Amino acid sequence: MAKIIGGVGTSHVPSIGAALDKGLADTPDWKPFFDGYIPGKQWMADMKPDIAVVIFNDHGNSFFLDRVPTFAVGVAETYHPVDEGWGPRNVPDFKGAQDLSWHFVDQLVERHFDPLVCREIDVDHGLQVPMELFFGHPEAWPVKVLPIWVNTIQFPIPTPQRCWDMGKVLRDAIESFPGDERVVIMGTGGLSHQLQGSRAGFINRTADEAWLNGIADNYDHYRNMTREEYVEEFGSEGAELIMWLVMRAAMNDKVTLKHRHYHAPASMTGAGMVVLENA
Amino acid sequence: MAKIIGGVGTSHVPSIGAALDKGLADTPDWKPFFDGYIPGKQWMADMKPDIAVVIFNDHGNSFFLDRVPTFAVGVAETYHPVDEGWGPRNVPDFKGAQDLSWHFVDQLVERHFDPLVCREIDVDHGLQVPMELFFGHPEAWPVKVLPIWVNTIQFPIPTPQRCWDMGKVLRDAIESFPGDERVVIMGTGGLSHQLQGSRAGFINRTADEAWLNGIADNYDHYRNMTREEYVEEFGSEGAELIMWLVMRAAMNDKVTLKHRHYHAPASMTGAGMVVLENA
Amino acid sequence: MSTIPETPLYDRAGSIRGYRMNKMAMSLGIPANREAFKADEAAFLDSHGLSEAEKTAVMTRDWHEMVALGGNLFFILKISAIDPTPMTRIGAAQAGMDHDLFLQQRLGKL
Amino acid sequence: MSTIPETPLYDRAGSIRGYRMNKMAMSLGIPANREAFKADEAAFLDSHGLSEAEKTAVMTRDWHEMVALGGNLFFILKISAIDPTPMTRIGAAQAGMDHDLFLQQRLGKL
Ligand SMILES: [Fe+3]
Ligand SMILES: [Fe+3]
Numbered sequence: 001m002a003k004i005i006g007g008v009g010t011s012h013v014p015s016i017g018a019a020l021d022k023g024l025a026d027t028p029d030w031k032p033f034f035d036g037y038i039p040g041k042q043w044m045a046d047m048k049p050d051i052a053v054v055i056f057n058d059h060g061n062s063f064f065l066d067r068v069p070t071f072a073v074g075v076a077e078t079y080h081p082v083d084e085g086w087g088p089r090n091v092p093d094f095k096g097a098q099d100l101s102w103h104f105v106d107q108l109v110e111r112h113f114d115p116l117v118c119r120e121i122d123v124d125h126g127l128q129v130p131m132e133l134f135f136g137h138p139e140a141w142p143v144k145v146l147p148i149w150v151n152t153i154q155f156p157i158p159t160p161q162r163c164w165d166m167g168k169v170l171r172d173a174i175e176s177f178p179g180d181e182r183v184v185i186m187g188t189g190g191l192s193h194q195l196q197g198s199r200a201g202f203i204n205r206t207a208d209e210a211w212l213n214g215i216a217d218n219y220d221h222y223r224n225m226t227r228e229e230y231v232e233e234f235g236s237e238g239a240e241l242i243m244w245l246v247m248r249a250a251m252n253d254k255v256t257l258k259h260r261h262y263h264a265p266a267s268m269t270g271a272g273m274v275v276l277e278n279a
Numbered sequence: 280m281a282k283i284i285g286g287v288g289t290s291h292v293p294s295i296g297a298a299l300d301k302g303l304a305d306t307p308d309w310k311p312f313f314d315g316y317i318p319g320k321q322w323m324a325d326m327k328p329d330i331a332v333v334i335f336n337d338h339g340n341s342f343f344l345d346r347v348p349t350f351a352v353g354v355a356e357t358y359h360p361v362d363e364g365w366g367p368r369n370v371p372d373f374k375g376a377q378d379l380s381w382h383f384v385d386q387l388v389e390r391h392f393d394p395l396v397c398r399e400i401d402v403d404h405g406l407q408v409p410m411e412l413f414f415g416h417p418e419a420w421p422v423k424v425l426p427i428w429v430n431t432i433q434f435p436i437p438t439p440q441r442c443w444d445m446g447k448v449l450r451d452a453i454e455s456f457p458g459d460e461r462v463v464i465m466g467t468g469g470l471s472h473q474l475q476g477s478r479a480g481f482i483n484r485t486a487d488e489a490w491l492n493g494i495a496d497n498y499d500h501y502r503n504m505t506r507e508e509y510v511e512e513f514g515s516e517g518a519e520l521i522m523w524l525v526m527r528a529a530m531n532d533k534v535t536l537k538h539r540h541y542h543a544p545a546s547m548t549g550a551g552m553v554v555l556e557n558a
Numbered sequence: 559m560s561t562i563p564e565t566p567l568y569d570r571a572g573s574i575r576g577y578r579m580n581k582m583a584m585s586l587g588i589p590a591n592r593e594a595f596k597a598d599e600a601a602f603l604d605s606h607g608l609s610e611a612e613k614t615a616v617m618t619r620d621w622h623e624m625v626a627l628g629g630n631l632f633f634i635l636k637i638s639a640i641d642p643t644p645m646t647r648i649g650a651a652q653a654g655m656d657h658d659l660f661l662q663q664r665l666g667k668l
Numbered sequence: 669m670s671t672i673p674e675t676p677l678y679d680r681a682g683s684i685r686g687y688r689m690n691k692m693a694m695s696l697g698i699p700a701n702r703e704a705f706k707a708d709e710a711a712f713l714d715s716h717g718l719s720e721a722e723k724t725a726v727m728t729r730d731w732h733e734m735v736a737l738g739g740n741l742f743f744i745l746k747i748s749a750i751d752p753t754p755m756t757r758i759g760a761a762q763a764g765m766d767h768d769l770f771l772q773q774r775l776g777k778l
Binding site: 338339340343361432433434473475476478479480481484507511515543544547 | 562564565566567568570573577580581584586587588589592625630631632633635636639640645646648649650652653654655660663664665666667
Binding site for chain 4: 064200
């Protein structure tokens with residue numbers, strides 16, 4: 001049976017990719033941010049996963065408002081980086097963990113989830129940036145990916161509890177998957193930010209720090225918060241943090257917080273990561 | 280609050296539309312089929328609904344295999360008949376019950392369903408044919424529509440129980456909708472048929488008759504059947520019948536079977552309808 | 559996944575294999591593509607990257623073979639709209655039966 | 669739906685109103701559309717059926733007004749890629765603040 005080797009929570013801010021593309025990683029604005037990811041990158045290199053499950057939201061790149069899926073799951077052979085308006089980035093294609101994807105889809109529907117099943121779809125910075133932060137810039141990615149899209153763009157977004165419940169199915173799907181693959185789960189998004197409306201530029205450092213400190217043990221608090229409370233505490237786009245709950249739910253009740261990093265602002269966003277292992 | 284005035288279960292076989300277009304409705308092959316719908320049409324005229332909720336599946340017209348939604352809900356202002364390869368049919372556009380649609384979507388997500396929310400989408404014979412069977416060929420449809428798409432094309436299709444559960448949310452959404460609209464719920468698809476594989480042409484008249492007789496009172500039996508049992512009993516495309524469960528679940532436990540009609544084969548399909556009222 | 563005889567709903571491998579053929583067929587929902595298909599079938603199928611086996615199946619209107627190659631009937635039907643073919647003939651081909659026999663034995667007609 | 673000040677996530681009416689503008693912006697993900705936009709903005713916006721108010725907001729790069737008209741920032745950002753505009757300037761426009769003040773007060777910079 002496949003094995004969950006750990007869970008990662010991380011920001012996926014597009015400016016991170018732009019900073020890398022423009023060679024700004026060592027500038028004073030960005031160096032402290034990237035330095036904080038070095039232990040996470042090392043952890044990933046040591047753990048040698050075969051598959052990365054990446055939970056993220058599309059940002060008006062692969063989905064338009066004509067058809068918004070609450071949850072989508074990729075079952076494609078390959079995912080190309082999408083052109084977000086700036087031309088395609090120089091990032092390798094992502095190979096899909098097709099068999100695990102279909103197995104997960106079967107389990108989801110069996111357990112009364114209603115995914116959009118995607119055979120042909122590109123991936124935006126929501127998936128690209130976390131991969132770059134933890135795997136660098138290889139010729140080819142050392143893992144296959146299983147992408148899970150969560151709608152955080154158009155109300156109604158799913159409830160925190162629903163994200164949690166999907167994480168439970170994800171865990172069971174991985175652990176019932178015939179094979180010996182090592183799987184890392186990456187919950188992405190956040191931390192606090194709001195990009196639109198008169199509240200734009202809202203960052204909540206206190207809430208971000210509490211989140212990074214609490215997601216390992218104090219998850220019940222975050223699972224029980226309402227969507228409105230997420231928006232209030234983390235900003236309308238910071239509500240992306242609900243996607244970390246999918247990762248957290250797929251881990252044991254007891255986990256070890258291996259690494260933790262916070263930096264604000266990255267562009268207009270509180271940014272950072274945690275690395276968790278099952279205790 | 281809006282009011283459910285009744286529930287209808289009906290076939291949506293494309294040949295029915297073709298027969299109407301070609302003026303074959305009075306031929307020996309088709310007359311018995313259409314005659315059986317006269318009481319249903321009269322019932323609809325008498326009940327004067329304002330909104331029709333139509334539960335159906337797309338048949339590779341509005342969705343391709345690139346992205347298959349388990350459940351999709353329309354929130355559009357207008358739905359055009361889709362070109363299924365034969366050119367567009369002479370059928371009026373369908374006006375959307377937009378406010379009820381969004382209210383339903385909010386309720387679905389709140390209650391842990393994961394719909395694909397569609398603002399721009401065409402509708403195929405799965406919606407067109409039931410509307411024609413019960414409303415004839417008016418200049419403009421006398422009702423607005425709320426379309427609900429259920430995947431019955433690509434495995435995994437949703438479980439019968441999941442369809443049932445969606446019907447419960449539908450009922451609550453209608454009954455909590457501010458307004459005095461009269462709503463009819465149309466569960467469509469089936470009856471027994473299989474179009475592909477060596478078992479093509481499979482029709483199960485006994486099972487069809489039992490379904491039409493049993494859906495009013497014996498619904499627990501059908502709700503508890505597995506997807507595989509549906510395929511076995513009604514054929515792979517006959518498994519579309521799970522969509523009638525959404526309608527049945529939205530009605531009272533006790534209902535009155537007002538009308539019932541069966542005819543086989545219509546093209547390669549067991550075909551017919553029921554009209555139910557809350558008892 | 560199932561013991562129900564040759565029911566392509568469960569044939570995931572076939573469906574993955576037949577993706578390009580189904581996508582080509584799906585495109586026939588657009589009139590311009592139907593015209594292109596009619597004008598030069600081989601070129602149209604090439605432009606969709608179909609294999610020789612798939613091309614032959616489509617060009618000979620071998621409904622049984624198209625489904626065997628992973629074609630899904632709901633897409634394949636758009637090919638049948640090009641030079642109209644009754645559903646029951648497609649059904650008979652799937653069943654591997656003579657049309658009259660199919661109507662009689664499976665559909666209880668005649 | 670919420671008491672959180674001006675948080676467009678909850679503004680469904682705005683989102684319905686702004687659909688055409690968002691769709692136009694979405695189309696800028698395709699290089700050919702970016703070229704068409706650059707070649708003749710007014711014609712491009714007309715071809716997407718934008719109202720005069722929407723056209724003016726887009727052509728003057730009035731980020732605040734675009735969002736007020738129902739624009740969703742994730743689509744609007746593709747307009748900002750045409751003649752690159754930093755995110756923080758768009759943020760400041762939303763907040764109705766001078767850019768330096770925005771960096772200082774909202775983002776804690778400088
Ligand atoms: Fe994001
Ligand atoms: Fe059907």
